[in-house]
Amino acid sequence: MSVLVVLELLGVFVFALSGASLAVEKQLDLFGVLVLAAVTALGGGLLRDVLLGDTPPVVLRESRYLVVALVAGISVFLGAAQLEHIAAPVRVFDAAGLGLFVATGTAKALQAGLGAVPAITLGCLTGIGGGIARDVLVGVVPVVLRRELYAVPAVLGAAVVTLGDGVGAPGAATAAVAAVVVFTIRVLGVWRDWHFPVARR
Secondary structure, eight states: OOHHHHHHHHHHHHHHHHHHHHHHHTTOOHHHHHHHHHHHHHHHHHHHHHHHTOSSOHHHHOHHHHHHHHHHHHHHHHTGGGOSSOHHHHHHHHHHHHHHHHHHHHHHHHHTTOOHHHHHHHHHHHHHHHHHHHHHHTTSOOGGGSSBSOHHHHHHHHHHHHHHHHTTOOHHHHHHHHHHHHHHHHHHHHHHTOBOOOOOO
């Protein structure tokens, strides 16, 4: 198993934790928790593979991705009583998943022969796709469309992977660095309330 696959599975796990945590917050039942965990964890990778023409998508070819997502969902459901302050875990898991998925999505796009700009674009779509589906399913405005910094960390992380590939740096190491960059900027943005301006009415 390659390092990039390990990073992708880790991304699936933490994104599934994000989706399941939000489902618990919205008081969904066990089925709802598992659905939201799976959609959040697998949506971005599914979108990436479809756009790359990699069919059937890897998340459908290999059962381990779904198994990892469901394990994460069940873990959150069983430990729901301990999640006293659910908003903080959701954001932390989401930031970690965003970083890992942006890094692996960009790396896979580059391996498929895409140029820098398309690879960055596809990496960002990989990172935000599952989160958008998650938010839509529970009836909230997707976080990427709110004033919080979300797309900016994704773009920067994808750019790190692309730059590393351009200078010949090891792919796994570059992806790990990019994931940390995305996670750090996202968490700092939430903590410091960095955001884009909102139009005055």
